[in-house]
Amino acid sequence: MINVAAFSPLCGGGTCVVQPSTTQKLDSLADRLMYRLAYRNLGSHESLVTNHSVAITGGGGVRWYEIQNPSGTPLLAQQGTFAPDASYRWMGSIAMDQAGDMAVGYSVSSSTIRPSVRYTGRVPTDPAGTMEAEVNVVTGGGSQTGSLSRWGDYSAMTVDPVDDCTFWFTTEYMKTTGSFNWNTRIANFKFPGCAGAVTPDFTIGASPSSVTVTQGGNGTSTITITSLNGFNSATTLSASNLPSGVTAAFSPNPVTPPANSSASSTLTLTASGTATTGTSNITITGTSGSLVHNTTIALTVNMSGGGGPQNAVFDPTLKAPKCAAVGTSCDSGPTLLLGRGTMSGGVEVNRPNTINASCADGNSGTFHSDESNDRLVITSTSGNLTHGVTATVSATIWAWTTPSQDHLDLYSAPNANSPVWTLIGTITPTVAGAQTISRTFTLPTGSLQAVRAQFRYQGTASSCTAGSFNDHDDLIFAVN
Incomplete structure (x- = not known):
């Protein structure tokens, strides 16, 4: 028997891990050690590393151990509970490389963090x-429902058995x-x-990793070269697989990152x-010399001129309704945004329908008795949706019996x-029930824009005000 620090299994070994926007909880499996019990012979000593999930105040943590001399009299060399905050961290797995470095991966969830x-x-x-x-x-x-x-x-x-260093x-x-x-x-x-001397290297990334342009227009992305292990050499950038009629230009090119910077x-x-x-x-x-690294950008080229009124479809990447082609208007339609969260009788499809699921809805109340935003439309007041033109954004809402x-x-x-959200305006309904409320604004520069409707009960204006009866919906649309 090896004595360790006292602990309580997460969820008592059962099911209690919370997720956002649902009452469904996840299993902890905290009544057992997690896969796997990893063995390492470091020459000077042998070690076993293992972990399991334990309860902390308000959440869960990963309890881990290193046990040395397993072939003789086992010795608890060290132990710890990794819980930097009150979120639930569980389902860990731990290993040790040839240098004695340890790494443990796990899931993390909370009422605001999806697993x-x-x-x-x-x-x-x-x-x-x-x-x-x-590291995220x-x-x-x-969330799982x-x-x-x-x-x-x-x-x-x-x-990795090839280098005995890569996790x-x-x-x-x-x-x-x-x-x-x-x-x-x-992930790796x-x-x-690990493995003594390291080789200078670099990584390459693009932000954003998806760009939308219109025929006759352009779009930009920031390409970042990040130094690894002291790399500080000139790196030449190039683009390939461009569609016909599209050109790429980098400024500056080449780029030279400072050692261990970008x-x-x-x-x-x-x-x-x-x-x-x-x-x-x-x-x-x-x-850069023999070093070559790649990243990809999803490029969308839309027709110029557009095709009149556009009907949005749900974009699984951005997680919100989107009109990919430029038109005179963009309409979420009667069903994509209907309802709110998981409210009774009005569960919203693809909820919360905000970009990257960044703003969750409240789930309290009853459909078409309590607050909901059911439809969004943006319409140009003159021709196609074009930057510099005045547009009207209209929201079809259901107001509570006390609309004020x-x-x-x-x-x-x-x-x-x-x-980056800019407030167009705040409107207070004057009647209860279904109604459409509109406000005009000038379209800024940008080939793929968005509007957000936040319909809230009391509280103050922000781009994402939390509340049990609050509904948040985005509409993405292409602009000339």
């Missing part, structure tokens, strides 16, 4: 019983809320000190008046891929 994937780790020189700052692998886009509580049973952290972690997450629609994420990383270049994608329309993945390449307690906040964002 996500993170990891932490330590090197032998860190204080005993501690882990370093955690992927932020979950949805449909009375399903099992989660991440097949999570695993392993060390590989795989576990479950969800791109959208639902049941039987889970996804798997695989390693500690700089440098950026602005990529401008310009579409001719006859450029091929549609969406394609273009490849951005950074080359309700308020509609309308916001706009010039870049739907990375929205």
Whole structure:
């Protein structure tokens, strides 16, 4: 028997892990050690590392152990509980590389964080019983519903046998809320000190990673070169797989990041008046000597001139209704936004219908008795939706029996891929029940824009005001 610090199993070993926008809770499986009990022979000693999930105040943490001399008299070398805040961290998996570095991956969830994937780790020189700052692998886009509580049973952290340094972690997450629609994420990383000398290298990234342009127009993305292990050499940027009629220009090019820092270049994608329309993945390449790394950008080229009124469809990437082509108007239609959250009788499809699921709805009340925003339309007052033109945004709402307690906040964002919200105006309904409220504003510059309708009970205006009866909906639309 090995004595360890006192603990209480998370959820008593049962089901209590909370998620946003649902009452469905997830299994902790905290009545057992997690896969796997990992063995490592470091020459000077042998070690076993393992973990399980424990309760903390308001949430859960990953309790981990290193046990040395397992072939003789086992010794608890160190132990710790990783719980940097009150979220639920559970379903951990731990491993150790050839240098004695440890890494543990896990799921994290709370009332505001959809189940996500993170990891932490330590090197032998860190204080005993501690882990370093955690790293976010992927932020979950949805919660698990449909009375399903099992989660991440097949999570695993392993060390690559090729270099005995690279950690590989795989576990479950969800791109959208639902049941039987889970996804798997695989991450890899390693500690700089493993395997002795390290090779200078770099990574390349694009933000935003999706760009929409109109024939005859252009769009930009910031390309960032990040130094690894002291890399500080000139890196030449290039673009390939461009659709016909589209050109790419980088400024500056090449770029040279300072050692262990980063440098950026602005990529401008310009579409001719006859450029091929549609969406394609273009490849951005950074080359420095023998080092070559790539990233991709999803480029959408829309027709100029548009096609009259446009009907939005749900965009699974941005997680909100979207009109991809320029038109005289963009309409969410009568069903995409109908209802609010999981309110009784009015569950909203693809809820919360805000960009990247960034603003959750309240779930209290009864459909068409309490507050809901049911439809959004944006219409140009002159021709197609074009920057500099006045547009009217109209929201069809259902106001409570005391309408003076309700308020509609309308916001706009010039870049739907990375929205920064500007208040158009706040309107208070004067009657109860169904009604359409409108406000005009001038379209800013941006090829893919968005408007947000926040219909709230009491409270104050913001781009995302929390409240049990509050409804938030976005509408994304292309602009000339």
